[in-house]
Amino acid sequence: PSSGTQTPKTKAVSESSESGCENQLERVFSLSALDALLQDPSGKAELRSHLEAELKDKRPKYASANLQTPVVVVSSEVNPWSKTGGLAMVAGSYGYEFAMRGHRTMVVSPRYGDYKDAVYVGYSKVWLDGREHEVRFFHLFQDLGEGKGTDYVFVEHECYHRGGLYCDRDGKEFPDNLFRYALLTVAAMEAPLILSLRGSTFGQDVLFVANDWQTGLLPVYHLYKYRRNRTYLNSRCIFVIHNIGYQGKYRLSKFPLDSYLGLPPEAIDLLQGEDLNLGVDCMNLMSAAILASDRVLTVSPNYSTEIQSPEGGQGLHEILTEKGRQMRMAGILNGIADEWDPRTDPHIFRNYGISDVLEGKAECKRELQRSLGLHEDPGAALLGFCGRLCYQKGVHLITQVIPWLLTYEQSGVLGRVQVILMGKGDDMYAQQLSHAENSNRGRVCGYVGFDPKVEHRMMAGCDFLLMPSQYEPCGLPQMYAQAYGTVPVVHETGGLKDSVLGLWDEARDRSTATGFLFSGFDENQFMERLYQALEVYHKKPELFRQIQLNGLQKNYYWPQAIDEYERHLDWTLQGPAALAP
Template sequence: MKVIHLSAECYPVAKIGGLGDVAGALPKYLNQLGVEASVVMPFYERKFVQENTFETVFQANTFLGDRPFFFEVLKEASGKLGFDLYLIKILGLLDRTEVYGYADDIERFVAFQLAFLDWMLWSGKQTDIVHCHDHQTGLVPFLLYYSYRYKSLAHFRTVFTIHNGQYHGAFNWQRGNYLPEIDPWKTGLLDWSNGINPLASAVRCADAFTTVSPSYLKELSISSNGLEQLFELEKAHGTGIINGIDTDIWDPKTDPMITQKYTIKTVSAKKAKNKELLCKQFGFSAEKPLFTFIGRLVVEKGADLLPEIFRLMLADPKNPVSILVLGSGDEETELELAALKEASPGQYNAYIGYNEELAHRIYAGADFIMMPSRVEPCGLNQLYALRYGTMPIVNSVGGLKDTVIDISEPNGYGICCGAATINAVFTGIKRAIKLFKNTAELRLLYPREMTLDFSWGRSAKEYIHLYQSLKPKL
């Protein structure tokens, strides 16, 4: 079976969020299970591209509406990622540094999809399944099946994975001329609220769609930025599959980014050493419970709640704590979190930005990681934390609901707050502090957390089962 993953991100080339992690890991594990999986993504002028060798495997001219453009397909030469990686480079559109945030993002990603399909059409490259990820690739299922131009490719099966249903990539019908000639009787499959909606179109047109957790599939019928009715109607051919983590990269036994490597047998002593080093770096006492937050400082993640929650934690003299933040996002939240550093030296610190090595050291050294998310399609931070014996404190939503069991339940290993509110999260924190004071009980949970199977090996088998269920197009 041959599967091409089409994605705007892929670690280690370009990663903004969980999409990059998935595209960089799932194909590798599919290959290990006998599937011939590859990744096609846009070209970005970033570190990985600059430091590695690529060979040109295809070149052509095509059109975005009446605008001609030249594109190249570059293949990573070494194969060291565990899958074939292809980059589509388009002069003036896909030759920049950043992944998103440009005024012409619609043009950039529509051109990316057209270049991909033209490459498939003109090169004769074959695949069984095109697995599209998020709205940046959402037009592909429609174009494969209902564009006269790509009629000869209509035997390809398609799967569409939603990593975040709040973003649709919608644009007005005045830009409909960007697309090659399509069956006029099928234009309704592109339309939502009188515009072209790539995410809605992919849900309607793909042979199957998936979400990155079972609970998130249900939640899209309640909250999906205007597509609730669509998800209610289409849920029968949707499947929720929990994301995995790359256990080759996220492994405290071999992680090159942490100082004290450890196993289940050595976790208590070695994790304590990692905590000491982390606390020394940021001016904390290792005797206090260390709470952390890693991620985007945005409303979806509940980051707007953090300043007040932290003030409540720091104002409690009976329960002294240490707090470390690693993240960036909303400017006002960044400023509030940065300002707390002056008010609470020795107890609070923040690194505004992102640092992959620091993230690994935090997972290895922290006691608790906070995830008060309002929306969390899957969440990977809680899975990384559990792998390193760090307890997640979460709002039970989306993938957090599917992956974290409260310690009050049989075989529980996390703290579930029940709501993304200041009071609910602060109540969860007080439970965590109480648990920290019972050192023996906390350490007994380490093996339970670290032996949970959230590997891509498990998730990849579910995707293979889905692929195999798709019937050939007659």
């Protein structure tokens, strides 16, 4: 399956055969110590298996008091049908996980293509841009067994039939994006009312989960178009910020609230923002969603804190701080899909777990080196990067330090290093990848493009994962890496800070560290932490092994994250609406 896709055969239940073991085992242990204590091979294998299952326990820990409330997720992209980044993967996971908990769940997204097996189920008339538009709905039900499943509803309109989701082939934003996503928003709010899916509509008493600026109008329409007209009175709306850098800004004078969006004049209080270029003639969809929603969530706790500061809020820190003061804001670290499990991953050369991580990773490393044209050197530190080729991901930091990494020096820390960089994006960085490979054949692989199978193989075969991002609201690769025993080297920002525990003091952090963090977004700070990581790898193999095990013991799978979502869902439904209609 594609990256981030949940499959019906993987359920949020414990993989341990011992259903009666409710208590967590002590997590600070050494497998070498277990080897010494247990001489009986069968007993050793049984205990290892039990520990491994417990450490990857995927059972829900929180039961919602509102499982009868349907959840309607609205997103401009959803994996595997449409994807430009992490938003699609998270939206797809929402659909799977909420349904697995027992909610009747709908995911609404545009129909960008001719999606196989999605069938026509109805239409609606939407007033927008001074005239009436017909949208058609296509439906696909994903049966998850045990009476559970997800209703995927795709909104059909000619404005979605283009080469890209948001931009043309030259990277220029489509000029009618406001229309396209306002249309999606209204259609998504009509769907629960009018579509009879599997015998009945979802009805009015639902919880909407809107995602990023493309659905920023949903809380606004929820307030002014529906609740004022006595519809959705008991429903609530959660707005999830995946990246505050994209806010959906448009000229108010070009898109009047009444004639274009069908909103009353007083909606200006929510929609008007300020911008250096637009001034007060600015409509800001994200700020409107923050103000109108009943709760704001971000994709990691640290990112929630960062965007409430003047430095990280990109002009929205004041309204976000106020939302936090009202106890209507929080950050929840995204989870990773069940497919990211080295014990069962079909894409890697050999499956492995905690008990055979050394052997498994060694074989996966050898196969990865061979397949990507690197020298088959088991002792070389293999560093990997997988992501968008752009400044924000810190690609320039990696390409700048490659010559330094590959230069042999007397201590033996540098030189015996290999680097794999995979991604697509800015041409400048793509050329840098090609140059790095051509200049260092057998030691550097510059893979311009993206292959999800190769990403899985990199997580299994690399020793280190590099994520020197300028900012990272959540980030998923660093969690994939730890699940595979690959050690992340990351910039201390956003979700990276939440999900990677650094080795700051070897004695103190030995039993907890899962990676290496650097605090300044510059080459020198990055090099300093890289040197420490390589020194541990080459000179202190037992410590490196312990860091790998620490990462393998972390549980970043979705059930843990959905526990937190369910808590906020309950608090949102049980409390008063943020604004009166």
